[in-house]
Amino acid sequence: MTGKLYGLGLGPGDPDLITLKAHRILRVVPVIAWPAPDTGPSFARAIAAPHLPGGQTEIPIVVPMRTERFPARDVYDKASGEIAAHLDAGRDVAVLCEGDPFFYGSFMYVFERLAGQYPTEVVPGVSSMMAAASAAGRPLAARNDVLSVVPGPLGDEELTNRFNAADALAIIKIGRHFKRLRALIEKLNLLPHAIYVERVSLDAERLMPLADVPEDTAPYFSMILIYKGGEDWIQKLPGSKP
Amino acid sequence: MTGKLYGLGLGPGDPDLITLKAHRILRVVPVIAWPAPDTGPSFARAIAAPHLPGGQTEIPIVVPMRTERFPARDVYDKASGEIAAHLDAGRDVAVLCEGDPFFYGSFMYVFERLAGQYPTEVVPGVSSMMAAASAAGRPLAARNDVLSVVPGPLGDEELTNRFNAADALAIIKIGRHFKRLRALIEKLNLLPHAIYVERVSLDAERLMPLADVPEDTAPYFSMILIYKGGEDWIQKLPGSKP
Numbered sequence: 015m016t017g018k019l020y021g022l023g024l025g026p027g028d029p030d031l032i033t034l035k036a037h038r039i040l041r042v043v044p045v046i047a048w049p050a051p052d053t054g055p056s057f058a059r060a061i062a063a064p065h066l067p068g069g070q071t072e073i074p075i076v077v078p079m080r081t082e083r084f085p086a087r088d089v090y091d092k093a094s095g096e097i098a099a100h101l102d103a104g105r106d107v108a109v110l111c112e113g114d115p116f117f118y119g120s121f122m123y124v125f126e127r128l129a130g131q132y133p134t135e136v137v138p139g140v141s142s143m144m145a146a147a148s149a150a151g152r153p154l155a156a157r158n159d160v161l162s163v164v165p166g167p168l169g170d171e172e173l174t175n176r177f178n179a180a181d182a183l184a185i186i187k188i189g190r191h192f193k194r195l196r197a198l199i200e201k202l203n204l205l206p207h208a209i210y211v212e213r214v215s216l217d218a219e220r221l222m223p224l225a226d227v228p229e230d231t232a233p234y235f236s237m238i239l240i241y242k243g244g245e246d247w248i249q250k251l252p253g254s255k256p
Numbered sequence: 257m258t259g260k261l262y263g264l265g266l267g268p269g270d271p272d273l274i275t276l277k278a279h280r281i282l283r284v285v286p287v288i289a290w291p292a293p294d295t296g297p298s299f300a301r302a303i304a305a306p307h308l309p310g311g312q313t314e315i316p317i318v319v320p321m322r323t324e325r326f327p328a329r330d331v332y333d334k335a336s337g338e339i340a341a342h343l344d345a346g347r348d349v350a351v352l353c354e355g356d357p358f359f360y361g362s363f364m365y366v367f368e369r370l371a372g373q374y375p376t377e378v379v380p381g382v383s384s385m386m387a388a389a390s391a392a393g394r395p396l397a398a399r400n401d402v403l404s405v406v407p408g409p410l411g412d413e414e415l416t417n418r419f420n421a422a423d424a425l426a427i428i429k430i431g432r433h434f435k436r437l438r439a440l441i442e443k444l445n446l447l448p449h450a451i452y453v454e455r456v457s458l459d460a461e462r463l464m465p466l467a468d469v470p471e472d473t474a475p476y477f478s479m480i481l482i483y484k485g486g487e488d489w490i491q492k493l494p495g496s497k498p
Binding site for chain 1: 265268356371393400
């Protein structure tokens with residue numbers, strides 16, 4: 015009997031926003047694997063930390079942050095090999111994922127290597143996009159709105175088309191593209207509709223109209239929400255949690 | 257001291273997919289309100305049921321299903337009035353929401369009536385869109401994909417533009433539009449990329465290539481996921497949970 019592979023969605027950051035199912039698995043799984051940048055600690059492991067009973071075997075998946083476009087193949091090959099060895103020995107392995115595993119998550123790189131060979135279950139999680147709308151006190155989308163999720167690294171022309179076409183937008187992966195994105199949003203007259211959310215659901219959460227952000231860069235865990243026709247919501251924003 | 261209003265995201269249907277936070281609130285809140293169609297039971301209440309200690313005051317929000325385009329104003333006015341009376345008396349009230357409260361949720365109609373007057377907290381939940389991708393064993397979106405969430409009631413021309421523009425699509429509110437949507441998806445040569453998911457995370461879950469669905473209509477709690485370039489995933493689909 016081989017072990018089972020879990021892709022475990024852990025939600026946006028607040029350890030209280032993990033699901034009962036993920037919590038139950040975390041309490042008993044003998045092996046956990048978690049992604050971490052080579053520049054700092056693992057966010058996914060930090061979300062799980064208060065729930066871990068201790069004594070698990072841990073497999074860090076340390077991803078170099080230099081390469082934005084392509085996943086580090088060697089890193090995922092090696093980690094998948096380590097995970098497979100535990101599965102072959104009959105031990106379940108949970109790969110910890112911030113947010114939801116299949117919403118722009120790196121879990122897919124482990125999944126595509128192992129899911130065909132081992133019993134696999136993906137446990138969905140609360141996405142930071144949903145948490146950001148909750149924190150902003152504003153619907154992400156409603157009625158017959160079209161909502162588009164748009165990665166910030168895309169070029170200005172494509173972004174312009176996307177921004178013009180959607181009723182509601184979540185712009186992700188903004189980081190070093192922040193200044194360019196804000197300029198584009200302003201040029202398209204969407205600035206009055208735009209909310210900036212950083213480190214949502216954590217103590218360090220920041221939330222304000224995009225127009226009021228003093229910095230020219232943003233951390234990895236940040237997002238811009240745009241809801242056309244939503245000026246009235248923006249004006250009510252207290253700049254903090256409701 | 258007035259009570260606090262909660263918009264409580266309860267996830268896609270499996271009671272195990274609610275968050276620790278929503279669970280804790282359900283265990284202690286003295287008043288719950290929940291939406292139900294005038295044609296049947298409340299899905300949100302069914303998700304919460306295993307977690308309720310019993311003895312709460314309950315406020316049904318019975319929504320007529322005839323009117324698709326506009327929310328039933330009188331229904332939300334009346335329900336909000338009842339909720340407000342409890343809040344005025346110092347009792348917390350949790351409005352139960354399937355999925356996430358601010359992702360196309362009807363909670364916004366209560367929120368817009370009461371949030372300015374009472375302390376309010378929205379607790380995000382796992383969306384059925386995330387759960388559908390998990391069940392399908394296929395990323396919803398990855399890398400620099402643009403993901404668009406598109407309501408089925410939109411017209412064919414607008415749908416065509418949306419379908420052509422996005423890398424990944426989640427088509428929601430398909431119900432009686434199912435036949436028209438499938439014909440359009442076939443016309444645009446997207447049928448090999450399309451997965452149909454119904455009642456995700458419940459025992460009654462159905463999941464199959466859209467091309468294989470025998471019916472010409474779909475229930476309210478169903479969705480179509482399209483991931484261009486995803487033929488390989490579709491072909492691997494077992495037609496059931498991984």
